[in-house]
Amino acid sequence: MPLHPQAQAHLDRLAAVNFGNLHTAAPEQARAGARRLTAASVGEPEKVGEVYDRVAATEAGDMLVRIYRPMGVPAGQALPVVVFFHGGGYVLGDLDSHDGLVRALTNGSQSVVVSVDYPLAPENKFPGPVNAGYAATRWVADNADELGVDPARLAVAGDSAGGNLAAAVTLKARAARQPHIGFQLLVYPDLDFRRTNHSIIEFAGKYGNITREAQQWFMNHYITAEDDKLDPLVSPLLEPDLSGLPPAFIITAEYDALRDEGEEYGQRLAAAGVPVTVKRYNGMIHEFLRHPFDDAKIAIGDATAALRNFFDPEALPAT
Incomplete structure (x- = not known):
């Protein structure tokens, strides 16, 4: 179907700020531009029951996390928990950039969500962010009582680069046999650094997707060597054995350059x-869940229903 009018209006606004040339900027300049875009597009934040920041002391170093509890849940009740990794190409993004999305996931899934401020590239190249994501997930499981969560109902989630980290963390957890991750929510995930499938080539520089040059800019900041692209912790799609991984709900968008790899990973x-x-959400674009689109609300509803179905299979019909 054609681009949804709401997506087209957003792309018109994006074109006016020339964000497509971000690969010509230094990382800190690009971060500042991304923060300005977020500030300009964020409305009144959805209320949650509680939200606070704290420092998580992990085996990968201290990390800031933001912890959300949903509305309408009695104090002292142990809740399911979702560890969330924000997108931004491993270079951009922070706790604030995805605050609105995380609030919606928190209330919709009726779970505690721990949003992780993992270290960004190029200051922290692969495997730094993956190791940090895994360490943060272990920290959540190890501190379940203090956080008021049930470690037996632990999920990971992320969008774009954050979806890559969520998938990579499940691979590391499977190999280490800890912590137990019961579900993965992958929102238009970045899963294949070879950049050779149809959508990554056909949609580059179109429909709000970054150009081929910008794809390379992000990858060059994240990885050190060309061979890193073939590492399953960089490209989870290339993991030869996906058996024994947690159940997944994968969101893709029709006009997203990352569409094909997300759908292939599901297959x-x-x-x-x-x-x-x-x-797949037809007429939609990359990052659509972060925007006030009608289909974003539908997708968030679908995602949180999938999480609730995992947390309490008897409460909802199977997805």
């Missing part, structure tokens, strides 16, 4: 016997 998970739902 490979299914072939490996992993329960998975992949849903």
